[in-house]
Amino acid sequence: MGYLPLEELAMFDAVEVDDYETAVEEIYRLGWTDGLPVILPTLRLVQRILDYLGRPPDEVIGVIPPYHGVATLEKIAVNCVMAGCLPEHLPVVLAALRAMLKERFNLNGVQATTHCAAPLLIVSGPVVEQLGFNSRDNLFAGGCRANAAVGRAIRLILWNIGGGRAGELDKAVLGHPGKWSYCIAEEQEWNPWGPLHGDRGFNPAESCVTVFAGEAPHHIMTGGGYSSPDKVLTVLADSMATLGNSTMQAGGDMVLVIGPLVARHLAEKGYSKSDVRATVIERARKPARLMKANEYLGESHPFHFSRFMNSRDDEALVPLIRRPENLLIMVAGGWGSGSGICAFIPGWGQHGGFAETEKIDFPK
Amino acid sequence: MSIRMMNPVAKPHREAFRRPVRIEELHGRQLGLLFNGHVSAVKFWKHLQDLLSELYYPRSVTSLRKENTFAPAAAQGEIAELTIRTELVLVGVGA
Numbered sequence: 315m316g317y318l319p320l321e322e323l324a325m326f327d328a329v330e331v332d333d334y335e336t337a338v339e340e341i342y343r344l345g346w347t348d349g350l351p352v353i354l355p356t357l358r359l360v361q362r363i364l365d366y367l368g369r370p371p372d373e374v375i376g377v378i379p380p381y382h383g384v385a386t387l388e389k390i391a392v393n394c395v396m397a398g399c400l401p402e403h404l405p406v407v408l409a410a411l412r413a414m415l416k417e418r419f420n421l422n423g424v425q426a427t428t429h430c431a432a433p434l435l436i437v438s439g440p441v442v443e444q445l446g447f448n449s450r451d452n453l454f455a456g457g458c459r460a461n462a463a464v465g466r467a468i469r470l471i472l473w474n475i476g477g478g479r480a481g482e483l484d485k486a487v488l489g490h491p492g493k494w495s496y497c498i499a500e501e502q503e504w505n506p507w508g509p510l511h512g513d514r515g516f517n518p519a520e521s522c523v524t525v526f527a528g529e530a531p532h533h534i535m536t537g538g539g540y541s542s543p544d545k546v547l548t549v550l551a552d553s554m555a556t557l558g559n560s561t562m563q564a565g566g567d568m569v570l571v572i573g574p575l576v577a578r579h580l581a582e583k584g585y586s587k588s589d590v591r592a593t594v595i596e597r598a599r600k601p602a603r604l605m606k607a608n609e610y611l612g613e614s615h616p617f618h619f620s621r622f623m624n625s626r627d628d629e630a631l632v633p634l635i636r637r638p639e640n641l642l643i644m645v646a647g648g649w650g651s652g653s654g655i656c657a658f659i660p661g662w663g664q665h666g667g668f669a670e671t672e673k674i675d676f677p678k
Numbered sequence: 679m680s681i682r683m684m685n686p687v688a689k690p691h692r693e694a695f696r697r698p699v700r701i702e703e704l705h706g707r708q709l710g711l712l713f714n715g716h717v718s719a720v721k722f723w724k725h726l727q728d729l730l731s732e733l734y735y736p737r738s739v740t741s742l743r744k745e746n747t748f749a750p751a752a753a754q755g756e757i758a759e760l761t762i763r764t765e766l767v768l769v770g771v772g773a
Contacts, residue, residue, distance in 0.1 A: 323687040330682045337681050346686050355684045383688030392686040423748030474686040612717035616745055665748040 317345040320381055320477050328357070348473050348480065350466075350494060352396035363391040366401030368677050375408060376415040379422035381477020385411065389475055390467075397466035397495075398459065402445060405676050406523055407467050410435050413525040413670035414468075420666025424527045425478040428485050429560060431527040431662040432492040433472070434569070435465060436644060438500040438509045441521035441674055447499035451648035453571070454498060454531050454657075465497030490530040498646060504574035505645040506581035513587070513643070514671045521674040526569055526642065527667025528659040529559065538576035538654020543583045546576060546654065547590065551597035554658045555634040557608050562600065564617040564663025565636045570594065571657040573647040579654070587643055595635045603628035617664045642669055701766050704734035710764030711739065712756060714747035719770060726768075740764050 323344060331337045337354050341347055353359070364371050364387065371388035378385050394407055414421050414433055424431055437447050448458035456462060478484040486493075500510050511522035534553045536546045554568065561568045572580075572590070580590060602625050611618045619625065619632045635641045647655060661667050701707060709730065713723045720743070727739055740763045742756050751757050760767050 320687055321690060323685070324689040326685055328682050328684050330680050332680055334681065337683060341683070344687075354681065355686060357682055357684060360684050377691045378688075382691045384691050385688060388684075389686060389688045392684045395684075396686060420746075420749050422750075423746075427748060470686065475688040609717065611715075612720065614720060615715045615717075616743075617715075665746060 317479055317482060320383070324383070345479070346396070346474060348469065348494070352470070353398055355392045355395045359395040360388065360391045363394060363399070363401045363404055364388065366677065367391075367404055375411055378415075378471065378476035380426050380483045381475070383475035383477060385471065385475050390471060393470040393474055394463075394467040397470050398463040399467050400459075400463070402676075403460060403464050403467070405674050406435075406437060406441065406445070406464050407471075409523045409672040409674045410464075410468055410525050411471065413523065413672040416670045418666070418668045419525065419527070419670050420668075421476070423666040424662065425472060425476055426483055426485055427662065427665070428487045429662050429665075430486055430488050430490045430529055431667050432490060432496050433468060433667075434492060434526050434528045434659065435468060435497040436500060436510060436524040436526070436569070437464070437497065437521075438511050438524065438644070439519070439521035439674075440502075442499040442502060444521075447497075449499040449501040449646045453647045454492075461497045461499065462495055465495030468497070469493065469495055492528070492530055498571075500644045501574055501646045504578070504649070506577050507587040507645065510642060510644045511671050514669075516671060516673060522671050523674055524642070524669055524671040526567055526659070526669040527662050528569060529661075531571070531657040531659050534656045534658065536576055536654040536656055537652070538573070538579050538656070539652025541654070543580050543585055546580065547593045548597060550656060550658075551594045554594070554660075555598040555600050557600065557604060559660035560663040560665075561640075561660040562632075562634050563605075563608055563611055563619075564665065565640065566663045566665070566667070567640050567642060567661040567669045568635065569642045569644065569659040569661075569669075571647060571659070572643060572645050573650060573655050574645055575649055575652070576654040576656055577645045591638060591641050591643055595633065595638060595641060598634040599631035600634070601628065602630045602632055605632050704730065704736045704766070706735070706737050707766060708764045709736040709739045710760045710767035711741045712744065712751060712760065712767055713742075713770035714744050716747060719743075723770065738763070
């Protein structure tokens, strides 16, 4: 796509231009953005973030693959300014980066794969209200600076420090719109169960961010305002177990976003989150004869379903979710109508992108 | 008035790399093959192994498929095994 080489672009600290119009075009010429416009990263805006953090600008947070750019606080701050972040958004961005740099996340693979996966950030805990993250209407869409800017900052960091440039090191065949910005928050007030990070071993009273490499969200109309929990859970399970998604074929994690209306309905009928998880896992299955229609992995592959069950029995039911912890359940979205809207997000199989959670630490 | 913009692009991390001594021929050598898990890779590397054996007579061929196509070979797993059993390894890169 005609980008300038990153190693050449990294040779200078700053660019000086005569006016605003030139600055905008220079940003595009240098390939500092993936196509969307950005805020001009002036020294004053970058310094405002560094002052808030109170840490050395050359502190290294990590090395971002596949270009293996050195992510100093200053470089992260520059990208956060471009994304529209406020200084208080930085602790969320830094926690997400720590999560993404864990080995199980396999960021190198996530950045370079032909699969469409993009890191999804799920913010949970008191920080959602404190910083104004959106956990309700238009959850995955626009309307909220915190969601948009934090998600966008991660993308620009992956672009400018990690070198995940479309058509070069990022080989995604299709990608998806979450590659612009992909950050949501979990609902607290309308959530009848505990927060997502509580399920993952963190103190429910703390603020955390969970990162997971996922496809675009898939919409589910459950009829949750009218139907019995039994029917709702059947609709959820059937919608999730589709032959073409990587989780079905190669295991790994999947996120299920349950709308607040459905969550309340299930909770009022006595279903805990564990009950929901167990029922969905039990019902989200495909017969082996259908699974065999998809040969992208091949039977000899270590992740193929034949490795853990008898594939000769065509009627044997292959589970979508191989371990209970592979299904992440969260409550979010608008109240909506009785149609009881939910969503699921398949992952990237066991190849990587496993959910990782980090506590958000604010400056003292 | 001019505008000064900070550069968002980072310098890459560099690690020292020692170039190994080149092996001049495969005859009588312990050869290793390391490849990913794609269906096409499995077929290709089996064919390559047969071809190399037929043409160059290596003493042995150790053929290993990575556990995870999209992650580096494990230092304590595949790499350790190849270090013990081979003198030269052909590695597949890409899908």
